Amino acid sequence: MIRQKISSKFNPISGLILILIAFPFLANAQQTLEQLNQSLRYSRYSRIAPKVIPVKEGERSFVLQMPVEKIEENIEFGVYNFSYGILSSFQEPITAQNMVNLTEADLVRETNFHFYFEKTVTIPEDQEMAFALLRATDTRQGDEYYYHADLISPFVFGYPDFWAYYGDQIPFDQNFMVKNDALEFKGAGPVSLHKFHYPATFDVPLPPMEIRPAAVPREVTVNYQGDFLLNTPKKFEDDGYYFIQSDTNSTKGMMLRTVNDAFPKVQDYDEMVEMVAYISTRKEHEALNEAEDKKIALDQYWIGLTKDEDQAKKLIREYFKQIEFANILFTDFKEGWKTDRGMVYTVMGPPNEVSFKMNGEIWSYLIANSNSKITFTFARVKNILTPNYYILNRSRSLQPEWFKSITLWRSGQMDF
Known part of the structure; x- marks a missing residue:
């Protein structure tokens, strides 16, 4: 992309006007953890995957392990700007004062697959809650990746040492x-x-x-x-x-x-039969389960949906790519595709907007040829095994768009 050259001459008066105009905007531009759109966390085209892993060191001190997976190959450190901070709530503004820049000197280790930072933080005695936030900004197009983790909150039973x-x-x-x-x-x-x-x-x-x-x-x-x-x-x-x-x-x-060693991809035809439950009728799924030769039955199933062999191959690739991403992103004690978030992700695709509250997660999808959105809300549930367990708030109002997406899958028209 060709950028227009900016003159090096500076007019003090015009500069002052620019500052006065821009200042209110900058003040209003401060975001909170609750306001961030974290859809890049679930994108199929993300270039990195940051994470925060708290390890308990003292009563109110934590070692923040911050690995950043390199999804894009051959990434140099300077391509991204990294910073981290500790917030007292989901409503606290994210500012330059509470975010600390991470430089190359802060790297604990770099491998072909990760950048790895590590910082020790102590939460003041009078602070009731604490949330760690890691931010990575792609300097090439400005994409911002975020990952947050509760340190002290009602949803954390305690972190291991x-x-x-x-x-x-x-x-x-x-x-x-x-x-x-x-x-x-x-x-x-x-x-x-x-x-x-x-x-x-x-x-x-x-x-x-x-x-x-x-x-x-x-x-x-x-x-x-x-x-x-x-x-x-x-x-x-x-x-x-x-x-x-x-x-x-x-x-x-x-x-x-x-x-299994094929995970997060599909392992065999028996597993494939189980996974097509989201886009099959009950009768179709029962027939697949009862088939003696699952491969033949599945071939007939896919071609029967699209009436075209090439379309069927494309449909299979897209559907099981969604399953693969759901497994990577949402596996907890269940396989990712069997979680509520994994189910919605598989059928609806990556959400256009993702926002977090302390007690939930909200996904929004833009409806084609409309100014409307469809929203899926996941309630966060206390769970001793993981602080990130979410269940879908189910509603009959979700049915029309859900069936519309299934129809797109079955006709081979769903594409991300």
Whole structure:
């Protein structure tokens, strides 16, 4: 893009007028955590993925581990401006005074896959809540990436005094790991950690317009699998999810889910059958489940939707790309595509606007050929396993746009 040259001559009077005009705008331009549009966090075209992982160091002090995944290849440090800050609420303005710039000298480590920063913060005794915010600004087109994490809030049961690390000593920045892969755990507390295994499987969530409550298991199986030493590689061999603790009398711990080696992509035809539930009729899905040869049945299913083999191939690629992203973005103790956010993401695509409140998350989609939006609201629910557990506020009013999106999928016209 060719930029118009700016004259180096400066007129003091015109400059003063410019400042007077711009000042109110600048004052009003201050945003809060609640006002930020964080849609880039869920974009299929994001170039980086920042994260904040708090590790408890003292009663009110935390080590903020801030890995930034390099999705775009060969990124040089200077392409992004990084800063972090501690906010006392979702309504506190984000300003130059409460955001601290991170320079290349602040890098703890850089690998082919991550930039990694680490800072220790202490929250004042009289501060009731605290939220860490990491911001990365792409200097090429001004895109701003954000990630925030509660340090002290009603939704946090407490952070562990240990964490897991990849072989290159970058903090483990996701909730899932491939079975039999190894992680190394480090911490300043006891020399060993306790491992609890939950061999749970989960059903596909109900659609957004289904307001009856979903079935809840009456019992949750948990197996204590003993303790293991810090600073030694540890593998997790069973299906399900794990909760790791240094103190079994506390609520603090680290949750991770084991997945197959194809994850976040689809593993086999049986899994593919389960995943098409969102865009299938009940009769179609029952027929796929009952088919002896799932591959043949699925081929017939996809071609039957589009009546065109090339369109069917495109539809398959797009649909399972959505599943892949849902797994990457939303996996907790459930696979990402089985969470409420993963379901909406798969069918509706990446949201145009994403905003957070302390007690929820709001996604908005622009409706084609209209000035209207459709909004999905996810309520944040207290959960001992993760401070980021969200369930959809279901409503019959979501039905028209939901069915419209499913129709686009089934006709092969959904495209992101």
